Amino acid sequence: MMDTALETQVAAHAATPPADLTVRGLTKSFGQAEPVFRDLSFDIARGACVALVGANGTGKSTLLRCCLGLSPFEGGRVELLGHDTATLSRRARRTLRSQTGLVAQKHNLVPRLTVLSNVLHGLLGRGSGPRYWTHMLAPAEARDAAMAALDKVGLPHLALRRADGLSGGQSQRVAIARALVCKPRFLVADEPTASLDPAAGEEVMEMFFDLVRAEGVTVIFTSHNVDHALRYGERVLGLAQGRLDIDAATAGLSSRDLAGLYG
Amino acid sequence: MTAGTTPARFERPSALAFLGYALGAVILVWALDGAGWSAEKIARSGPRMADFLSRAWPPATDSLARLGWKMVETLQIAIAGAALGVVLSVPVALLATRGLLVPHWVTMVTRMVLGFIRAVPDLAWALVFVVAVGLGPFAGMLAILMDTLGFCARFFADDMEAVDQGPSEALTATGARRIDIAACAVIPAAMPGFISTSLFGLEKAVRSSTILGLVGAGGIGIELKVGFDLFDYPTALTVILMIAVVVIAVEQLGALLRSRIIGTDR
Ligand SMILES: Nc1ncnc2c1ncn2[C@@H]1O[C@H](COP(=O)(O)OP(=O)(O)O)[C@@H](O)[C@H]1O
Ligand SMILES: [Mg+2]
Numbered sequence: 001m002m003d004t005a006l007e008t009q010v011a012a013h014a015a016t017p018p019a020d021l022t023v024r025g026l027t028k029s030f031g032q033a034e035p036v037f038r039d040l041s042f043d044i045a046r047g048a049c050v051a052l053v054g055a056n057g058t059g060k061s062t063l064l065r066c067c068l069g070l071s072p073f074e075g076g077r078v079e080l081l082g083h084d085t086a087t088l089s090r091r092a093r094r095t096l097r098s099q100t101g102l103v104a105q106k107h108n109l110v111p112r113l114t115v116l117s118n119v120l121h122g123l124l125g126r127g128s129g130p131r132y133w134t135h136m137l138a139p140a141e142a143r144d145a146a147m148a149a150l151d152k153v154g155l156p157h158l159a160l161r162r163a164d165g166l167s168g169g170q171s172q173r174v175a176i177a178r179a180l181v182c183k184p185r186f187l188v189a190d191e192p193t194a195s196l197d198p199a200a201g202e203e204v205m206e207m208f209f210d211l212v213r214a215e216g217v218t219v220i221f222t223s224h225n226v227d228h229a230l231r232y233g234e235r236v237l238g239l240a241q242g243r244l245d246i247d248a249a250t251a252g253l254s255s256r257d258l259a260g261l262y263g
Numbered sequence: 264m265t266a267g268t269t270p271a272r273f274e275r276p277s278a279l280a281f282l283g284y285a286l287g288a289v290i291l292v293w294a295l296d297g298a299g300w301s302a303e304k305i306a307r308s309g310p311r312m313a314d315f316l317s318r319a320w321p322p323a324t325d326s327l328a329r330l331g332w333k334m335v336e337t338l339q340i341a342i343a344g345a346a347l348g349v350v351l352s353v354p355v356a357l358l359a360t361r362g363l364l365v366p367h368w369v370t371m372v373t374r375m376v377l378g379f380i381r382a383v384p385d386l387a388w389a390l391v392f393v394v395a396v397g398l399g400p401f402a403g404m405l406a407i408l409m410d411t412l413g414f415c416a417r418f419f420a421d422d423m424e425a426v427d428q429g430p431s432e433a434l435t436a437t438g439a440r441r442i443d444i445a446a447c448a449v450i451p452a453a454m455p456g457f458i459s460t461s462l463f464g465l466e467k468a469v470r471s472s473t474i475l476g477l478v479g480a481g482g483i484g485i486e487l488k489v490g491f492d493l494f495d496y497p498t499a500l501t502v503i504l505m506i507a508v509v510v511i512a513v514e515q516l517g518a519l520l521r522s523r524i525i526g527t528d529r
Contacts, residue, residue: 068436097438108429112451121447125438133446175433182437 019043020081020186020218027075036062037242051233052222054261058239060222064188098125101179105191107171111164115174118163119146122178149181169200176208189221226255319496334505337472337482344404345468348411349461356419364441380413385471389480400481411464422456423449455525462517469513473506
């Protein structure tokens with residue numbers, strides 16, 4: 001009996017690439033009777049790039065926070081990179097998180113510090129303590145890694161600028177560098193361009209998806225821009241009234257299919 | 264709808280509001296009575312005040328050098344006590360910040376202890392330290408240190424609780440420890456608040472340090488006491504004027520530094 005169970009598992013593995021994120025029966029409420037979402041289940045395969053769409057307030061951000069183990073939930077199970085996020089020890093959770101990252105709508109840089117120190121902080125999952133607090137004290141490899149990440153987003157010349165002196169687009173690029181510097185396997189981007197003007201938004205989206213594709217990072221992102229979801233996602237999850245209304249490959253979808261989600 | 268009638272100029276207070284006003288008036292009368300209110304004494308105080316001023320004027324200038332040095336000692340007490348207090352406030356504030364490093368009960372206990380430290384007046388701290396370390400400026404410095412700690416640690420913690428949670432969350436998602444998050448995201452963001460609070464702490468310290476001498480804890484306060492005890496009113500007046508000048512100067516300097524260092528982005 002054990003054997004057959006194992007065989008089915010092995011067969012399942014052979015059929016689909018291993019999932020970086022497995023969500024089963026996820027239910028979350030903020031103490032109210034009506035949950036934000038109920039009984040959600042989906043997988044995200046290694047290296048996939050998935051768009052999560054839905055109207056404002058449908059719980060996209062909340063779902064992403066649950067996936068990263070940043071927010072507790074009432075029912076179901078979340079397995080991230082093979083670990084059940086609810087049962088990890090604090091140390092194990094830290095190790096898991098050192099392989100993940102979050103790029104939010106707001107860049108969330110620390111305003112009074114230099115750009116380079118902000119990027120360096122992306123390595124705090126790997127190294128802890130004063131040596132990682134500021135670029136002035138950081139080990140040479142860490143500084144080089146941070147500089148390389150800044151290079152990738154095209155801003156090496158701003159390394160010693162204060163973060164609050166940057167434009168919106170530059171700030172978001174620095175936030176991307178901070179998320180990428182630790183070579184994560186799994187990245188969450190929650191409306192990464194919502195606070196930018198359209199031109200800067202396009203530029204940041206292009207850059208972000210070029211980089212994550214090049215590095216093979218698994219990505220789940222939200223956007224209120226249907227075109228972005230269809231253009232950059234390989235697959236679309238549509239959240240409405242607390243359920244997944246859509247779970248389909250982008251190839252067969254048009255923006256009219258998604259328009260209903262925002263009605 | 265027809266045009267409304269013009270409202271009355273005064274609304275009739277509700278019964279509850281009326282009761283509130285009456286109670287307030289009763290409390291005020293009761294308090295004035297307890298404070299020994301006497302119109303007669305006020306009437307008689309005018310001539311006495313004029314007499315004091317005529318005997319104190321002009322302020323004494325013969326002991327300016329000695330008083331000046333006493334004022335320097337006062338400032339030393341204030342600066343040393345405030346600086347040590349501010350430095351100690353940072354770790355204590357980390358323990359008093361909800362949801363940052365320590366469990367909730369630790370922040371509650373820390374905040375209670377800080378509340379106690381604040382509740383004890385600076386002169387009482389000075390008396391305690393005079394007993395503990397003897398008469399002199401060291402006792403005064405320790406009193407200022409406690410005063411600054413109670414004030415700064417509390418407001419540093421409030422500043423840290425008020426910072427934007429976004430950067431902390433981004434660092435949490437990448438696996439940072441809480442201590443790293445405090446050092447990299449919370450403290451830098453709270454720094455303008457820390458500086459502003461520290462400058463207020465210094466102003467407060469200078470004000471307090473001028474009277475610590477009354478209980479033998481060093482500084483210029485002793486000269487004020489001796490001046491009055493020996494009916495040397497000109498010297499006492501000089502001391503009062505010196506204190507006023509120094510306190511006002513430090514307040515102005517604090518305001519200037521605050522706007523220079525922090526600018527408008529508090
Ligand atoms: N911390 C919170 N406490 C209570 N309710 C919350 C909290 N965060 C989000 N919500 C509620 O959960 C719902 C989903 O919010 P959110 O995940 O931000 O939606 P979206 O990102 O899709 O716009 C909203 O109705 C919001 O009011
Ligand atoms: Mg959102």
